[in-house]
Amino acid sequence: MQTLSKKFQKLLEDTNSQFYLENIAKFGIPEAYVKKAFSEETVQKAVELGKSIIYLALENRREILGFAQTVRHDKSTVELDRIVVFPEYARKGTGTQLLARVLIDERRKGTRTIIVNAGKDETHARRFYEKNGFKQFKESTVDTPWGTRLSLVTYQFELKLQ
Numbered sequence: 496m497q498t499l500s501k502k503f504q505k506l507l508e509d510t511n512s513q514f515y516l517e518n519i520a521k522f523g524i525p526e527a528y529v530k531k532a533f534s535e536e537t538v539q540k541a542v543e544l545g546k547s548i549i550y551l552a553l554e555n556r557r558e559i560l561g562f563a564q565t566v567r568h569d570k571s572t573v574e575l576d577r578i579v580v581f582p583e584y585a586r587k588g589t590g591t592q593l594l595a596r597v598l599i600d601e602r603r604k605g606t607r608t609i610i611v612n613a614g615k616d617e618t619h620a621r622r623f624y625e626k627n628g629f630k631q632f633k634e635s636t637v638d639t640p641w642g643t644r645l646s647l648v649t650y651q652f653e654l655k656l657q
Contacts, residue, residue, distance in 0.1 A: 498559060499538070499549070499551065499559055499562060500533060500534060500535035500538055501535075502559055502581065503533045503579070504530065504533065504534075506581065506582075507519070507526070507529055507530060507533070510526075512582070513582065514581075514582050518579075521614075522614065522639075522643070522645060523639075523641065523643045524639075524641055525641050528640065528641050541564075541566075545567075546566055546567050547564060547565065547566050547567075547576070548564070548565045548600075549562055549563075549564050550562060550563040550564075550565075550593055550596050550597055550600075552580070552584075552589045552592060552593050554584075559581070560580065560581060560584040560589045561578070561579050561580035561581055561584060561589045561590065561593060562578075562579055562593070563575065563577065563578045563579075563593040563594065563596070563597050564576045564577050565597060565601070565609075568610075570605070571605070571606060571607040571608060572606070572607070572608045572609075572610065573601055573606050573608075573609050573610075574609070574610050574611065574612075575594075575597060575609055575610070575611040578590050578593055578594060580593075590623060591623075591627065594627055597609070598652070598654065601654060602654045602655075606654055607653065607654055608651055608652070608653055608654070609629075609651065609652045609654065610632070610649060610650065610651045610652075611624055611629060611649070611650050611651075611652075612647045612648070612649050612650075613647065613648050613650065614645060614646065614647060614648075615634065615646035615647060615648050616646070621648060621650075624650045625650075627652075628652055629650035629651065629652045630650060630651060630652070631648055631649075631650055632649045632650060632651045633648075633649045634646070634647065634648050634649070635647050635649065
């Protein structure tokens, strides 16, 4: 977790990067909130509590290309909290491979439904989920912990148990 956290924290340092602008600034997320949410301590605690799983995309078993994080809601439902592909590895199928790994793992565990939220204006993310079989379930507006309102589209994917 330390390597992932350090890589993510380094990525957040460049507040002019496309990644930062599209994933942080666009939603008005305060820098302190993001740094705490992706700190090694926060990520480790979520995993230790058994509610969250981190999936890593690795190259040569060393270089982290990206990650996915799931959060279990109940026995049959998991939320895909995020898929992050580091910019230098974007558009090379890493996100699709991470998603496939999550789907295989959750199917094996007996999960029936995977949900994911995307910002209403996040066209790239929304296309990604739609292309991979997720169906739009609902639209909502939520109050964020940092004090803004965010329009979300919730998608779901029904897993066929084997």
